[in-house]
Amino acid sequence: MLKALEGVRVIDLTQFEAGTSCTQMLAWLGADVIKVEQPFVGDPGRGTGRHDGEGDSVYFIHYNSNKRSVTLDLKTEKGMGMFFDLVRQGDIVAENMGPGTLERLGLGYEALSEVNPRIILARVKGFGTYGPYSAYKSFDPVAQAAGGGFCATGEAGGPPMRPGTTSGDSATGMHAALGILAALWQRQTSGRGQIVEVSMQDAIVNLSRTWMARSDEGRVSPERSGNSLRSSPGTGTFRCAPGGPDDYVYMIASPARKPMWEALVKIIGRDDLKDDPRLDDPDRAIEVADEINAVIDGWTRKRTKFEAMKILGEAGIPASACFNAVDIYADDHLRQRGMIVSVDHPERGRFTLPGCPVKLSDSPVELSAAPLLGQHNAEVYSELFDHSSKELAELKAQRVI
Numbered sequence: 001m002l003k004a005l006e007g008v009r010v011i012d013l014t015q016f017e018a019g020t021s022c023t024q025m026l027a028w029l030g031a032d033v034i035k036v037e038q039p040f041v042g043d044p045g046r047g048t049g050r051h052d053g054e055g056d057s058v059y060f061i062h063y064n065s066n067k068r069s070v071t072l073d074l075k076t077e078k079g080m081g082m083f084f085d086l087v088r089q090g091d092i093v094a095e096n097m098g099p100g101t102l103e104r105l106g107l108g109y110e111a112l113s114e115v116n117p118r119i120i121l122a123r124v125k126g127f128g129t130y131g132p133y134s135a136y137k138s139f140d141p142v143a144q145a146a147g148g149g150f151c152a153t154g155e156a157g158g159p160p161m162r163p164g165t166t167s168g169d170s171a172t173g174m175h176a177a178l179g180i181l182a183a184l185w186q187r188q189t190s191g192r193g194q195i196v197e198v199s200m201q202d203a204i205v206n207l208s209r210t211w212m213a214r215s216d217e218g219r220v221s222p223e224r225s226g227n228s229l230r231s232s233p234g235t236g237t238f239r240c241a242p243g244g245p246d247d248y249v250y251m252i253a254s255p256a257r258k259p260m261w262e263a264l265v266k267i268i269g270r271d272d273l274k275d276d277p278r279l280d281d282p283d284r285a286i287e288v289a290d291e292i293n294a295v296i297d298g299w300t301r302k303r304t305k306f307e308a309m310k311i312l313g314e315a316g317i318p319a320s321a322c323f324n325a326v327d328i329y330a331d332d333h334l335r336q337r338g339m340i341v342s343v344d345h346p347e348r349g350r351f352t353l354p355g356c357p358v359k360l361s362d363s364p365v366e367l368s369a370a371p372l373l374g375q376h377n378a379e380v381y382s383e384l385f386d387h388s389s390k391e392l393a394e395l396k397a398q399r400v401i
Contacts (some may be wrong), residue, residue, distance in 0.1 A: 003030020004363045008184065011036060011083075011090045012067065015043045017140070017166060018200060019096030019124045020063040021173030026092070026180065027066035028356040028365045034086065034380055035064065035371065039071040039399055042373040055347040056370065062353050064370035065343065070381065071374040071401045074105055079400045082385070083107070084115050089384055091193075092180055096124035099135050109195050120183045120193040124176050128199035138200050143168030147204020152211040155226040172203040232256070233285055233292040234264055237322060238300040240308055246327075249300055249308040251319035255279035263315045268299040328354075338365070345369040377401055 008031040012023045020043070027033040037043055043060065050057035073079040087093060093112055095102055102108055102123075109121045123129065126138020127146070141162050144150055149168065154161035179196035187193060205212075214222040228236035232254040240247045253264040255276075265273040273292065278284045300308050305321035312319035321327065329352060334340045341355040346369065356365040381387040381401070395401045 001363060004360055005029045005031040008032065008092070009090045010034065010092045010094055011086050013093065013095040013097065014124070015096065016045045016048070017063055017169035018172045019094055020045065021170040022122065022124060022176040023067065023094050024063055024065060025174065025177040029358065030363060033067040035067045035069045036072050036083065036086070037069060037373060039073055039374070039401055046373065056372065061345065061351065061370040065353070066368050067371055068376035068380055069371035069374055070377050073400050076400050078398070080106070085385060087112055087116050087119055090116065090119060091184065092120045092122055094122040098137060099125065113193060118187060118191065118193050120180060120187070120196060122176050122180050122196040124172055124198055124200070126200050128197060128202065140166045140168035143172070143200030143204055146201040148208035148211060149204050151221060152208060152224070154224040156224055158224065167207060168200050168204055171207055172198055172200045175203045175206070233279065233289045234261060234296060236293065238297045240300050240303060240305040246322055246324040247305055248322040249305045249312070249319055250322055251312055251317055253317045255285055256282070260317050263317055264296070267311060267315055268296060270295060341367050343367050343369040346372055374401065
């Protein structure tokens with residue numbers, strides 16, 4: 001069965017997460033992603049969080065499945081020539097290097113398009129390649145702070161708070177993958193490649209639109225409201241048994257959502273709250289939110305978070321247990337959907353990790369483990385350039401690969 005992006009070749013210069021999450025999505029969908037890494041060093045992400053003697057880090061393995069790895073020193077004349085040979089046979093070059101690095105290497109868009117006018121250059125940057133902040137470096141938390149993620153997160157009256165997920169990185173990668181697919185489609189008509197650029201700040205601003213919609217067109221910044229959408233009764237996190245730090249269920253069943261509210265009060269045995277006149281006025285409802293939420297909390301504390309999720313969900317109330325990492329890896333629903341999968345890693349053996357979130361009926365994703373550094377040197381260089389084993393040995397001895 002053909003994969004959705006069968007025949008598309010990506011020359012992958014990305015590192016860490018923002019860029020690698022983009023190219024991983026393309027690899028999941030069937031593109032041939034060739035990860036080009038510095039000989040003997042590789043993507044710095046290979047060492048992120050790694051312990052001595054452990055090989056590639058779990059972090060790296062989570063963001064580089066389904067790719068092939070080759071090594072190539074772009075600072076050597078021969079290495080540069082080989083890279084341009086790769087570009088001639090590629091469709092996309094993807095990078096998320098520091099500001100100006102690609103240009104200093106002589107690999108800007110003009111140089112790439114000169115050897116392959118159809119090449120698409122995908123650039124993931126902290127603040128983009130133009131604008132007053134373009135020279136600034138960024139990591140995920142910096143991008144989330146710059147795009148509104150911090151100021152949208154936290155308790156009322158408290159300080160801005162770092163969101164726990166790395167949307168500054170991975171959401172930027174998904175935006176970039178979307179842009180690449182658009183550029184591939186346009187190339188069918190134009191015959192030419194182009195630059196696809198996504199800044200991490202821009203991606204977070206895009207994710208912040210609902211929060212920004214409450215800002216009166218930027219005249220005031222919305223107050224943080226923690227887990228309870230504007231302190232509404234029936235909305236927020238509620239403590240569950242047995243009372244551990246992650247034993248909470250989140251639900252949205254405010255009085256404004258009448259069918260859900262009626263279902264909730266019936267479940268908790270408080271039909272008297274269905275027609276409570278205090279809940280007819282949104283302002284009064286906020287005033288009594290703590291009182292009524294305490295009643296709901298009394299019901300949830302007698303049940304585990306998954307028992308509460310099941311009862312509420314089957315009653316038509318949007319609700320979920322607050323899944324921690326252990327819950328996610330063990331969840332049968334996620335396993336059935338292919339979101340938690342196991343692969344055979346060349347060093348770690350059988351290894352379990354998250355799968356592809358995009359489900360295509362005609363080209364299901366089959367995960368393969370992240371590659372070791374230079375694992376596919378012989379395969380790629382002989383396949384694309386007809387290099388013999390002797391030539392490859394010489395290139396390795398010269399530290400070109």
